[in-house]
Amino acid sequence: MSTSNKQTADLARRRFLSGAVALGSVSIASGFTLYTASARPKGEPASSKIRWGLLIDTGKCEDCNICVEACKTENGWEGHRGNLTDPQWIRKVGLTDKRTGKKQSLPVMCLHCEYPPCVDVCPVGASMKRADGIVLVDRHLCIGCRYCMMACPYGARSFVHEKVTNQKPYMPRGQGTVESCTLCAHRIDDGRIPACVEACTKSGREAMLFGDLNDPQSAISKRIVQVSTTKLRADLGLEPNVRYVNF
Amino acid sequence: MGLRDNYHRLVDHGPFFFALMLAHALVILLGLTAAYYMEHNGHYVTGMNNQVVWGMPHVFAVFLIVAASGALNVASISSVFNRLAYKRFARLSAILAVSLLAGGLFVLLLDLGRVDRLIIAMTSYNFKSIFAWNIYLYTGFFAIVGIYLWTMMEKRMNRYSKYAGYAAFVWRLILTTGTGSIFGFLAAREAYDTALLAPLFIASSFVYGLAFTVLVLLTMCWTLGITLMDKEFVQKVRGLLIIFTVTVLYFTTVQHLTNIYATQHHGVESYLLLTGGVIPAVFWGVQIVIGSILPLLILAHPTLGLTRHGLSLASVLLLIGGLGQMYVIIIGGQSYPLNIFPGMEATSSWIDGRFAHYVPSLAEIVLGVSGISIAMLATAMALKVLRFLPNPIEENNTSKNKPEAKTAGAA
Numbered sequence: 201m202s203t204s205n206k207q208t209a210d211l212a213r214r215r216f217l218s219g220a221v222a223l224g225s226v227s228i229a230s231g232f233t234l235y236t237a238s239a240r241p242k243g244e245p246a247s248s249k250i251r252w253g254l255l256i257d258t259g260k261c262e263d264c265n266i267c268v269e270a271c272k273t274e275n276g277w278e279g280h281r282g283n284l285t286d287p288q289w290i291r292k293v294g295l296t297d298k299r300t301g302k303k304q305s306l307p308v309m310c311l312h313c314e315y316p317p318c319v320d321v322c323p324v325g326a327s328m329k330r331a332d333g334i335v336l337v338d339r340h341l342c343i344g345c346r347y348c349m350m351a352c353p354y355g356a357r358s359f360v361h362e363k364v365t366n367q368k369p370y371m372p373r374g375q376g377t378v379e380s381c382t383l384c385a386h387r388i389d390d391g392r393i394p395a396c397v398e399a400c401t402k403s404g405r406e407a408m409l410f411g412d413l414n415d416p417q418s419a420i421s422k423r424i425v426q427v428s429t430t431k432l433r434a435d436l437g438l439e440p441n442v443r444y445v446n447f
Numbered sequence: 448m449g450l451r452d453n454y455h456r457l458v459d460h461g462p463f464f465f466a467l468m469l470a471h472a473l474v475i476l477l478g479l480t481a482a483y484y485m486e487h488n489g490h491y492v493t494g495m496n497n498q499v500v501w502g503m504p505h506v507f508a509v510f511l512i513v514a515a516s517g518a519l520n521v522a523s524i525s526s527v528f529n530r531l532a533y534k535r536f537a538r539l540s541a542i543l544a545v546s547l548l549a550g551g552l553f554v555l556l557l558d559l560g561r562v563d564r565l566i567i568a569m570t571s572y573n574f575k576s577i578f579a580w581n582i583y584l585y586t587g588f589f590a591i592v593g594i595y596l597w598t599m600m601e602k603r604m605n606r607y608s609k610y611a612g613y614a615a616f617v618w619r620l621i622l623t624t625g626t627g628s629i630f631g632f633l634a635a636r637e638a639y640d641t642a643l644l645a646p647l648f649i650a651s652s653f654v655y656g657l658a659f660t661v662l663v664l665l666t667m668c669w670t671l672g673i674t675l676m677d678k679e680f681v682q683k684v685r686g687l688l689i690i691f692t693v694t695v696l697y698f699t700t701v702q703h704l705t706n707i708y709a710t711q712h713h714g715v716e717s718y719l720l721l722t723g724g725v726i727p728a729v730f731w732g733v734q735i736v737i738g739s740i741l742p743l744l745i746l747a748h749p750t751l752g753l754t755r756h757g758l759s760l761a762s763v764l765l766l767i768g769g770l771g772q773m774y775v776i777i778i779g780g781q782s783y784p785l786n787i788f789p790g791m792e793a794t795s796s797w798i799d800g801r802f803a804h805y806v807p808s809l810a811e812i813v814l815g816v817s818g819i820s821i822a823m824l825a826t827a828m829a830l831k832v833l834r835f836l837p838n839p840i841e842e843n844n845t846s847k848n849k850p851e852a853k854t855a856g857a858a
Contacts, residue, residue, distance in 0.1 A: 284496035288797045296792040308787070308799075317635065323578035324571040343568050344560015346500040347578050353635030355785050355798045358497050359560060362489035375489050376560030432787055436634055 239391035248331040251441060252383055253413040254397070255420050255429065258306045259446035260407035265292055267307050267408065270399030274384060276368040277358075287358035289381045290396060304447065307396065307408075309381035310335055310356040311432060311440030318348035318357065327378075333413075333441050334383045342377040349378060353433045356380050413441060454538060454600075454834035457667070457827070464670040468827055471820035478817020481810035482557035490560065493811050498803040499781045504558035506773045507815030510655065511551030511822060512585075512626055513648055514769070516619035517656020519544040519592065523619070526595075526612025532680055535837035540660055541596045541615075542829045543822075545589055547659060550822030552585060554815055577628050584622040591618050600834070623649045630776065637715040638780030641705070647698040653691040655769045657684065658762035663826060665759045673839035681758055688761060689746050695772075696739055711789075718783050719775065723802065726779040729771045738768010778805055 240246065271290045272278050279286020290309035296302070312335045318327045319335065326341035327348045337348075337357075349357045357380040364373045370386040373379060384394035392398075397408040411420035429443040457464075485493055495502040521540035525533040533540075556562060572579045595615045598608035627648030633639040661684055668675050676684070703720065706712040720727050742761035751757040782803040787793065793800035830836055 281491060284498050284798060284803065285491040286497075288497070291795050291797045291799070293788075293793050293795040293799050295788055296794075298790055298792060308795075319573075320575050321578060321632070322573055323576045323582065324567050325573040341564075341567055341571060342561065343564045345568075345578065346560070347576070347629075349497070349500045350633055350781070351635055353785060354787055355498070359490065359500060361491035361496070374561075376486070378560070433635075 240389045246330040246332040246334070246389075249414060250332040251413040252312070252333050252388060253411065253420055253441035253443070254312075254383075254394075255409040255423055255443050255445055256306060257407045257409070257445050258304050260405050261304075261306050262405060262407075263292075263294070263305045264403070264405075266399045266403050266405075267396035268292060270395040271309075271381070274368075274387075274395035275371045275382070276364075276366055277373065277379070280362070285361040287360060287379065289358065289379070306444060306447065308354060308356065308432075309396075309442070310352075310383070311354055311438075311442040312381075312383055314439035314441065315437065317351040317353070317436075317438065321347045321351040323347065330385070332388075334385050334388070335380075336382055336385065337378050337380065339372055339374050339377045339379070342374075344376040344378065346378060353436055353438070453535070453838050455836055455838055456832065456834050457671075457830040457836055460670050461672075464827075467666070467670075468824060471824040471827075474813070474820040475817045475824065478554075478557070478814045478820070481813040481817070482562070484810050485558070485814070486562060492808060494805050494807045495811070496803065496805075498784075498798040498801075499778060499805040501777055501781065502558075502805065503807040503811035503815045504554050506770060506777050507818050508551045508555040508558070509626060509629075509777065510770055510773045511547050511554070511818050513623060513652045513773075514655035514659050514766075515544050515546075515548035515551060515588070515652075516623045516626075516649075517652030517654065518547055518659050519615060519619050520653055520656050521660055522595070522599075523612060523616040526609050527616045532683060536660070536664065536675075537612075538596060538599055538835040539663065539830075539837070541592050541599070542835050543660060543663055543826050544619075544656070545592050546825035546829065547656075547822040548585060548588055549825055550818040550820070553821045554818035557814060558811075577625060577632050581622075581625045581629065584618070584625045588618060588622050591615050619652075620649060623652045630780065635785060636780050636783075637712055637786060638719060638776070638783060641702060643698060643702045643705070644776075647695065647702060650691060650694040650698055651769060651772060654688065654695055654765050657688055657691065658765040658769075659822075661688075661758055661762045662766075663823075665755055667830070667836060668755070671839075674841075675837060675839060676755070677840050678753070681753060681755060685746050685752055685758060685761075688758075688765065689743060692739055692743055692746075692765065696735075699734075699772075714786075715783050718802065719779050723779060723782070726775055726782065730775045730779070733771030734768050734775060737764055738771050739765075742768070781805075 268290050275289060277287045277289055279288070290307050293306055293308050295304045295306070312329075312333055314333065316327070316329055316335045319329050321327075323345060324341050324343055326338045326343070327335070328338060329335050344359065346359055349359060357378050359378050360373060360375050363375050367373050371382070384392075384396075387394060393410050397410040400406065400408045409420050409423060411418040413421055413424070415421055423445070424443065427445050429445050430447040431440050431443055493502060519540055521533050522537035522544075524530045525537045556565060559565070568582060572582070574580070591611070591614050595608070595611040598604040598611040624645040627645035630639040631642055631644040664675050667673075703716060706716045718726065719730060742764040745757050745761040745764070746752045748757065752761075782805055784793075784798065784800055784802060787799070
């Protein structure tokens with residue numbers, strides 16, 4: 201078999217295997233279907249028919265750090281200095297209502313806005329939104345101007361302030377560039393759910409629901425129809441794809 | 448040794464000039480070292496962090512870029528508004544403008560996280576970004592002012608100089624509007640998000656640019672022992688500086704008053720003007736008292752305001768005030784926390800609910816100051832190479848100066 205034929209055969213086999221593994225429903229907790237997943241075939245662009253989103257139930261979210269730790273482990277980011285120069289792709293925010301004193305805890309990450317200001321302001325087009333709604337930074341284009349960080353109303357982006365080590369092969373990082381939550385695009389493309397959602401669900405809290413907002417049959421779409429959800433800084437009209445409930 | 452076109456090159460100068468240029472070269476060297484230190488180690492060695500993402504380099508860079516467009520003011524007044532008294536200084540004004548812009552961009556670029564990707568910034572554009580538009584505005588400024596200088600210095604092109612002056616005037620207004628809009632377009636930050644920043648920056652540019660022009664002219668006078676500005680011109684500049692400074696104060700007052708009127712902005716205004724520690728101290732102490740009131744008192748003084756010493760002192764204070772103004776806008780606007788959860792008290796291990804503590808590092812300050820040195824050294828080199836300096840004027844008290852002995856015409 202010639203080299204090119206062998207490569208083609210390998211590619212076809214990989215596509216078949218990844219598709220076979222990923223097709224069908226992804227069930228994390230017993231009896232609870234998160235979303236119907238299918239791996240995106242290699243080389244095929246993300247589809248605008250899909251709009252990935254997250255629904256975070258602050259009523260179920262406890263004062264833990266499971267989602268943050270899962271994100272760190274999955275994506276290989278961690279701060280060493282214990283100050284604001286450390287990266288933070290996802291963070292737990294404690295909230296106290298000024299009038300009632302009610303306390304809440306919730307995770308905040310890139311909200312993958314429908315109209316992301318970080319994408320608007322990036323001078324070189326390194327900040328971008330995939331067709332399926334995931335907002336990313338092309339670290340090969342990013343010049344490290346940090347204008348996107350000035351523009352993000354959620355403080356969701358980090359600038360890599362020092363040399364990075366132990367990078368994951370699927371998640372390249374680089375000193376001097378900006379980074380943020382990718383919604384675990386590499387996992388989604390493989391037909392898996394984001395690491396934070398998986399960890400939260402496995403812990404039994406099930407405070408994070410992931411799925412296709414364009415699919416009316418998805419669990420997330422059905423839940424959004426049933427309950428009143430909150431978009432952070434809705435006044436800015438950015439239409440974030442990460443929403444909150446019981447907030 | 449003949450004098451041509453009423454302009455001359457900087458040729459015969461004393462050791463003071465050399466010492467000054469050497470000092471600027473040294474500062475530039477230190478600035479490059481500081482940039483290397485920051486790039487090599489990463490920005491954790493600076494005072495900047497994930498909340499205050501733009502620090503002292505941006506304070507200096509924006510200050511210089513704003514000053515650049517203002518420095519062209521003298522040339523604009525002569526070409527656009529046909530004021531002949533300013534015409535002598537039009538060439539100097541133009542070369543100072545491009546030098547200041549070069550100094551500002553030098554600092555801005557060396558503070559990028561990936562300086563090595565400069566080629567990407569020059570070749571890959573997102574035209575929805577005001578930052579990308581600014582790259583065109585900056586390069587366009589160099590080109591248009593270059594053409595403007597050509598039309599002023601080449602006799603055959605003199606007839607087009609008025610048109611080039613118009614183009615440069617319009618371009619500089621657009622450029623400063625663009626610079627102000629970098630902040631004005633940021634809806635997420637409460638201290639920004641106002642269209643007033645564009646006219647405020649334009650008014651500020653008039654102050655910074657004219658102050659720089661005055662200081663360069665007076666430095667040339669002291670270096671060469673000649674008189675370049677007669678009393679009438681000193682009076683005119685004095686009047687302009689007063690008008691521009693009052694205009695900046697007006698826009699600053701309106702900006703804060705409109706914010707204070709809106710209940711939602713009470714927190715950020717309280718932080719900027721009263722409770723924000725260093726920020727209100729810089730606002731009231733540096734921007735308002737040292738950088739506005741004091742120079743206004745000097746300029747308005749019936750005797751001191753008419754002297755070159757008074758003018759130079761006021762100009763220095765105005766520039767210090769300008770840096771203070773940029774500090775308050777850039778650092779103050781970022782160190783106030785994002786209001787993601789209105790009505791809630793937010794805490795986290797990160798930026799939520801906290802007023803960022805920003806202490807500029809020495810490397811940042813040195814890099815920023817080196818931008819000023821780039822501008823001054825570039826101006827000085829230009830003055831030595833081409834005939835930008837107007838010929839000295841004869842004044843009663845300076846008639847003993849022999850300009851011919853101190854200057855030389857074009858080779």
